[in-house]
Amino acid sequence: MAIYAVIEENTVTNVIVADSKEIAEEVTQKVCIEQTEENPLAIGWYFMAEHDKYVPVSPYTSWVYDGNNWVAPVAMPVEEGKYFTWNEETVSWEEFVIPTAPTDTQE
Numbered sequence: 001m002a003i004y005a006v007i008e009e010n011t012v013t014n015v016i017v018a019d020s021k022e023i024a025e026e027v028t029q030k031v032c033i034e035q036t037e038e039n040p041l042a043i044g045w046y047f048m049a050e051h052d053k054y055v056p057v058s059p060y061t062s063w064v065y066d067g068n069n070w071v072a073p074v075a076m077p078v079e080e081g082k083y084f085t086w087n088e089e090t091v092s093w094e095e096f097v098i099p100t101a102p103t104d105t106q107e
Contacts, residue, residue, distance in 0.1 A: 004032040005041035005054070012045045012054060060088045 004024040006014040008031075016032065018024035024032040033054075035041045045054045051067050063070040076084050076093050084093040 003035040005035055005045075007031040007033060007047075010047040012041050012043050014043060015041070060086060062088060062091050 001017050001019055004016050004018055004021060005012040006016060006024075006028050013030075014028070015035070016024050016028060018027065018032075021032055021034060033039070033041060039053070041054050042056065044057050046057070047053070048055045048065060051065065055065055056070070058065070058070050060070075060072070062073050064073065065071075072086060072093070074092055076086075083096045083098065085096040086092075087094045
């Protein structure tokens, strides 16, 4: 058995487990593509013609697909002990402070 992505309008709309591509297409009445380690597919992924493959949905509208990953238009800062999160409104990285648990001050 294999996993097949069900394709509608160049987008993966479902997945199905079947003995063959022919059976998957017969059951779904849609085009199906086998999911493999070299050809990963998931619901919501769509065909990007310029890269000739299915890619996941962009995490943000400003990000660009480089052929392997979605990349922010600005490189994420790297500062020891600091964490950053993307702000799509400002198209920039912002420091994310991890909240600490409140301490019990009563004795």
